[in-house]
Amino acid sequence: MADNNNRRDPNRRTVLQTLGAGALGTLGVSGASDAVEASPDSSTHYHNELYGQHFPDPTIHRDESGTWWAYGTNMDRDDGADDSEELLVPILRSDDLHDWTYVGEAFDSRPGWTYGSVWAPDIHYDDGEWVMFYSLEPRPWESGEFGIGLAKSDTPDGPFTDYGQVLGDEETGGGTIDGYFVEYGGTPYLFWGSFQGIFVAELTADLRDWKPATRQQVAGEAYEGSTVFYRDGYWYLFVATGTCCGGYDSTYEVEVGRSPDFFGPYIDPSGTDLRTYDEHNAGIAQLTGNDRFPAPGHGDVTVDDAGDYWFVYHAYDRDDAEFIDGVPARQFFLDRLEWTDDGWPIIGGDKTPSLQSPLPNAGDSGAGAVPNGIYRIENVNSGKPMAVTAAGTDDGDTIEQSAYDGGAHQHWWVEHVGGGEYRLMNQNSWKALDVPDGSLDDGERLTQWAWWTGTMQKWRFIENDDGTVRIENHNSGAVIDVADASMADGADIVQWSWNGGDQQRWTLSLIETIDPTTDGRPW
Template sequence: MADDDSGVDRRSVLKTIGVGALGTAGGVASSGSASGSTDGSTHYHNELYGPHFPDPTIHRDDSGTWWAYGTNMNRDDGSNDSAERLVPILRSDNLHEWTYVGEAFGSRPGWTYGSIWAPDIHYYDGEWVMFYSLSPRPWESGEFGIGLAKSDTPDGPFTDYGQIIGDTDHAGGGTIDGYFVEYDGTPYLFWGSFQGIYVMELTADLQDWRSGTLQQVAGDAYEGSTVFSRNGYWYLFVATGTCCGGYSSTYEVEVGRSTDFFGPYTDPSGTDMLNYDSDNAGIAQLTANDRFVAPAHGDITTDDNGKDWFVYHAYDANAQEYVDGVPARKFFVDRVEWTDDDWPIIGGDKTPSLQSVEPNTTDTGILADGIYEIENVNSGKLLEVADAGTSDGDNVRQWNANDCTCQRWWVEYIGGGEYRIFNQNSTRALDVPDGSTADGASLQQWAWWTGGPQKWDIVENGDGTYRIRNVASGKVADVNNASTADGADVIQWSWNGGDNQKWNFNFVETVQPTDDGRPW
């Protein structure tokens, strides 16, 4: 949710005081435009906007322009907190290059003095409607609640219609993080922060809620709801963990689904999300990797090709920035892939991507997913795990074909030009150990941990062969000293065009991955 510069475990505080999220600190919004850097092709690089744009919500207008709105950000001119930005707005024509537009409000909503968090934007009944969370200042002093504002245009200004619901209107607390859905012609609002996720029916003008319709749909582990309908299911995307402790935060996204709008919402293990009351207890569909920390609290949109995209915030551990002494949460977007049985996987491997194919373009790999024997062009021998090992750190080498499953590899496209390569025998991933970038580092197998050293670009050489380039190091798989002997070590080395760096992918069979994205 909003920033926490106190070092306090916000979820513990919420449970103790019975109200919403705590603390705020701001960010700096730039004028002009910002985007993720590109590589000159059809790729973009996360993150897309910074240094600070938490809790993004997104909607696309009829002209095709996307509009994103975030939690408040302090100005950088030294003024006090009364001058914080009142919901910053970004716009984009392509979903990956963003321009700062201004603020949603011309003046602070007046029903309590506080900070505006977690806006939720939709176009409904001919108007742009925004539900926002408002926290009192100081945060111990009053009631948390959700308000409504409307505008004729997405860039505002938005007219405030005051509070819709607050902590004193029901038995629990955590009355923030609203998400609006129209279902069967009736308006509803999902909301909640670490004291249950709820849904309630709204009045036709959206300015109040109908008594007796409040229903809990998920447990105390969650906040930041997003609701999405697809293929006969309603999906409840929620954030769990710690959002605002900087680079040690544990925020991530979990997902439940139901064939009924009102639930029960169950996760991929079949567990009713009402039963989750502990942080990070369920199955993550988006979680941290070695660079991007605490990815969560976002929204979903769909591009021109019918591909779904999740916008969210995360910390960048490799480019740490601080705004008013608080670590900055930056703006990300990643594609949502769907398994054959309709579960979402965000970013291709459930972690933030550094690079991905741009929205509105076709993102397909050059090899179909499946089991392959990977043959060195120079030696004619196959890539294998030594001695059919199944342990982390086992050596990867070449050997004459012998029908061992240790010589067969599940090759899976994860988007953005990147693949992961699992050994069929061990179910471990091809890996450059310790993230080495040195020529000569031996390749090994390790359990999948989502890092760049386990991701590979498979590049066509123009002669029907391929090179296997490590995403983290930029170096390619190479048979040491161009050996043709059984047992020769497979290493990484700078590309030099030698046949010992070229590989054939000989297709064996197709295997469907499981719900968690693994092939077995």
């Protein structure tokens, strides 16, 4: 895929863990750019996909002991059994949110109110019980009605006892799958819908029936796969749109609306009411596919020990595919939610599935440690600041070091953008420091480019042991480096794997503090 500037999105992305930025000092340790190790290890990072078998429509909940439990749509058995013998809601568990173990099936036998496949489970803990709403797809597809059922268990690993259908197409008019349970103000509610509108209605106290007179529409016919949660004054509604199940050509993606009112209206980042959308992919995607991982969507939200929000979802993997009866499997993914200054979630850092990310529970999504402002960013080895070559103002102009002369091309607006990450905007051009085409290569010369939120434009300040910082790219995991440890004016600024050399150590000198809420920004 390409962004609006016709630049290639990377096929691989990495999200490197920040250790935090403290005092910005001036001392350093010698070194050279010849020790290459670009890939973070499993002690600090996890890799998508998390579970390499068929696990669509994941739902997640954490028990009181701290263990996470995830549940997925039916999948064909891979042990040679008859194709009609599907897993009756597979269950995974994890103590850390990234290493997952298969536990078994939620049901001992198929729910009996209609013979069909069990889809899109939704798990919650309510009033001392594990509560699962699930969808049934009738067989054959040409007959019967879709509906949502209820099952409960005393333990997260089941077996779940089925209580039958709660609501169905005959009552609702269609699209009655993909339930999502929320207790609001002490009253139980269920969201549901699939390309015939997303609705919410009150449930009875025992959760076994619904109250049709309370039904309200919250999103249009473009959507299915609802997820609803509350954060900082807003209710957020995640919805899936596009095609989910056609293999690598699927167009699934995730959109979001929010509202201060539980019942809506849910408004997307463009200011549009989600109820107005009636075509697939009509709105603004907060998670969309990339070259390797097509069709991400239909997931759930959880919060880790550090207070970070995470989205579990399914997607395809072109490079590490599993197949079910010759069809690519939808596999289990995890990505962190980052938040804009005005409270909109961005999934995966650049709205696409990540290949690898910092481990959950690390607590790297807090406020930025470097105050927003304009800085001179000076190399410890040469004593010279980072600058745009020839004070250029065009996309693609290169970055060099040069003796300080006070020019705006040597000054950088540093702004925290969430998740412990920053953008570095040149004061002369108001373009962002960028790794061309998301390159992962050591020695890639840095450039400037108009800000477009890509991970290759996001940086982390990591405190060294001498009070200096290294500046690490979100996408590649490499740090800003002066090529060949040069002392010369005009020496290239590149990215290189961290090796501790002085040419990779930097100091920040604050020139001017600017409050973007009052002074504004020119981009």
